[in-house]
Amino acid sequence: MSxxxxxxxxxxxxxxxxxxxxxxxxxxxxxxxxIFGLLGPNGAGKTTTIRLLSGMLIPTFGKAKVxxxxxxxxxxxxxxxxxxxxxxPSIYDRLSVRENLTFFGRIYGVKSxxxxxxxxxxxxxxxxxxxxxxxxxxxxxxxxxKVAIARTLIHDPELIFLDEPTASLAPESAKVVRDLILNLxxxxxxxxxxxxxxxxxxxxxxxxxxxINRGNILAVGKPKELKEMMKGETYTIIRFQEWNNEVxxxxxINNYKISNLVQEERKIQIKLKxxxxxxxxxxxxxxxxxxxxxEVFHERPSLEKIYLExxxxxxxGGVR
Amino acid sequence: MRWDRVWALxxxxxxEYTKSKYVFFTIIFMPLFLSLLMAISGVLPLVSIxxxxxxxxxxxxxxxxxxxVVTGWENFSPKAKMLxxxxxxxxxxVALIPVIIPSIIASETIVGEKERKTMEGIIASPLSExxxxxxxxxxxxxxxxxxxxxxxxxxxxxxxIMLYPIIGRLLFPDPLIILFTFVxxxxxxxxxxxxxxxxxxxMSSVRDAYQVGSLVVMPxxxxxxxxMVSFFFxxxxxxxxxxxxxxLAAIFFYKxxxxxxxxxxxxxxxx
Numbered sequence: 001m002s003x004x005x006x007x008x009x010x011x012x013x014x015x016x017x018x019x020x021x022x023x024x025x026x027x028x029x030x031x032x033x034x035i036f037g038l039l040g041p042n043g044a045g046k047t048t049t050i051r052l053l054s055g056m057l058i059p060t061f062g063k064a065k066v067x068x069x070x071x072x073x074x075x076x077x078x079x080x081x082x083x084x085x086x087x088x089p090s091i092y093d094r095l096s097v098r099e100n101l102t103f104f105g106r107i108y109g110v111k112s113x114x115x116x117x118x119x120x121x122x123x124x125x126x127x128x129x130x131x132x133x134x135x136x137x138x139x140x141x142x143x144x145x146k147v148a149i150a151r152t153l154i155h156d157p158e159l160i161f162l163d164e165p166t167a168s169l170a171p172e173s174a175k176v177v178r179d180l181i182l183n184l185x186x187x188x189x190x191x192x193x194x195x196x197x198x199x200x201x202x203x204x205x206x207x208x209x210x211x212i213n214r215g216n217i218l219a220v221g222k223p224k225e226l227k228e229m230m231k232g233e234t235y236t237i238i239r240f241q242e243w244n245n246e247v248x249x250x251x252x253i254n255n256y257k258i259s260n261l262v263q264e265e266r267k268i269q270i271k272l273k274x275x276x277x278x279x280x281x282x283x284x285x286x287x288x289x290x291x292x293x294x295e296v297f298h299e300r301p302s303l304e305k306i307y308l309e310x311x312x313x314x315x316x317g318g319v320r
Numbered sequence: 321m322r323w324d325r326v327w328a329l330x331x332x333x334x335x336e337y338t339k340s341k342y343v344f345f346t347i348i349f350m351p352l353f354l355s356l357l358m359a360i361s362g363v364l365p366l367v368s369i370x371x372x373x374x375x376x377x378x379x380x381x382x383x384x385x386x387x388x389v390v391t392g393w394e395n396f397s398p399k400a401k402m403l404x405x406x407x408x409x410x411x412x413x414v415a416l417i418p419v420i421i422p423s424i425i426a427s428e429t430i431v432g433e434k435e436r437k438t439m440e441g442i443i444a445s446p447l448s449e450x451x452x453x454x455x456x457x458x459x460x461x462x463x464x465x466x467x468x469x470x471x472x473x474x475x476x477x478x479x480x481i482m483l484y485p486i487i488g489r490l491l492f493p494d495p496l497i498i499l500f501t502f503v504x505x506x507x508x509x510x511x512x513x514x515x516x517x518x519x520x521x522x523m524s525s526v527r528d529a530y531q532v533g534s535l536v537v538m539p540x541x542x543x544x545x546x547x548m549v550s551f552f553f554x555x556x557x558x559x560x561x562x563x564x565x566x567x568l569a570a571i572f573f574y575k576x577x578x579x580x581x582x583x584x585x586x587x588x589x590x591x
Contacts, residue, residue, distance in 0.1 A: 084444040090437065099335060103328060103331075106324065107445045108446060
């Protein structure tokens with residue numbers, strides 16, 4: 001794949017603020033039409049990475065190509081062709097929704113006749129048509145965020161950076177925003193770069209995810225691939241109808257490794273080497289020995305577990 | 321420089337601050353209030369003073385200076401001379417307008433953007449640093465110039481109404497008020513906005529920017545004062561020289577403001 005086919009390509013991208021290294025030698029490639037998530041805790045370097053990619057900051061060293069253009073030499077052109085939803089909505093409370101969107105349309109160089117067309121189209125998508133002449137300051141947080149996303153899209157950008165798109169939103173508003181992003185991604189074939197600390201959001205929205213902490217990329221891959229990294233961490237949980245103290249001995253005699261036991265919940269957690277092969281005989285043995293099973297299920301490592309594990313490992317071990 | 325983008329930014333600022341009651345009232349009423357106040361409180365009380373109570377020796381020291389710019393000076397009565405001198409004196413206060421209005425607007429539109437967390441949207445846009453600086457200058461320039469013109473007209477008309485029965489002719493418009501309104505005031509407005517842009521990089525609240533800004537722009541007012549005083553000495557060279565210095569200062573401060581309003585610097589200050 002040639003570099004121009006990538007929406008984003010970085011080589012050892014680094015940013016220092018005085019003695020603080022905010023982004024450390026990041027190597028990333030993001031394909032066009034991909035929804036890419038940058039997942040990390042607060043202060044991990046997500047916003048700085050977005051600002052570097054959108055040509056707002058100059059790297060200390062390393063380089064980034066965005067839509068085939070150098071982020072330093074062609075920063076203005078990059079900003080013209082990309083949209084950035086900043087962490088705060090960046091909309092003007094004293095102006096109406098229409099005035100806000102018209103202003104952003106103009107500074108992004110959209111033709112006057114297209115601005116009003118785009119506003120109508122976007123407000124229809126965001127279900128804000130009735131509030132077009134309302135002052136932005138009178139809108140709810142969720143509505144403001146929708147207007148902010150609309151202003152990010154007013155010039156029909158090829159690549160959209162979203163910095164914490166649902167942080168500070170109530171769960172129902174966050175869901176609306178997430179659904180909107182998914183619909184837009186499906187319908188428009190645009191590339192999305194989403195910085196978030198919300199694991200659930202990353203998992204349901206993103207094709208691929210990179211985990212970042214203290215400026216270092218710890219892992220990159222599809223959420224499924226990241227889970228595969230910790231395949232060995234899958235546990236089998238058996239819940240019984242009534243608790244029998246002998247079950248513990250029974251399992252140990254049969255060489256099953258118990259990793260957790262919650263008597264009050266009548267639950268036992270064991271680790272199987274091969275789930276596919278070992279689960280049926282285990283159930284059979286338990287039934288044969290009159291242990292009344294209510295359910296058996298496997299707890300696979302969640303993205304959250306992988307994320308926490310990697311971040312903790314990096315924070316304690318220190319990559320740098 | 322994309323002028324459509326510059327105008328879009330200026331237009332947005334104008335729409336925004338005209339919706340702020342405080343700023344709106346300052347722009348509309350301050351020029352009217354200041355010009356009328358100066359005319360009514362400074363000149364009107366003197367109109368009713370009996371002719372024989374005016375002693376020409378009281379203003380003999382500046383008599384010759386004013387004689388340089390007012391034709392037929394020697395034919396005026398002492399009372400008429402006193403009124404003309406006071407009318408010119410009060411005009412200096414009207415000259416505060418092109419310093420006050422741009423300082424208030426620039427604080428509102430630059431530090432206000434930071435305070436309301438809208439600056440990042442501007443920085444993330446394709447506007448260049450130069451376009452942002454010029455956009456902010458334009459948005460402060462228009463109301464400042466309109467305010468100065470309104471104030472000059474109101475002041476000139478008020479003075480002419482009060483003085484015409486005494487001096488028998490119109491004092492204003494004269495070259496000084498034209499020089500002040502159309503040459504000095506536009507340049508000083510630009511300089512004030514540029515200074516406010518520089519101040520804004522260090523300030524995080526509009527109130528702090530007002531306070532520091534009002535101190536920093538005072539030397540600009542002093543320059544306006546000196547420029548207007550040089551008019552009375554009929555020194556064309558001094559007026560041209562002073563105007564050139566103002567133009568050069570405006571260019572110098574533009575370059576400085578553009579450099580200080582560096583995108584990365586502005587962004588880091590927001591963090």
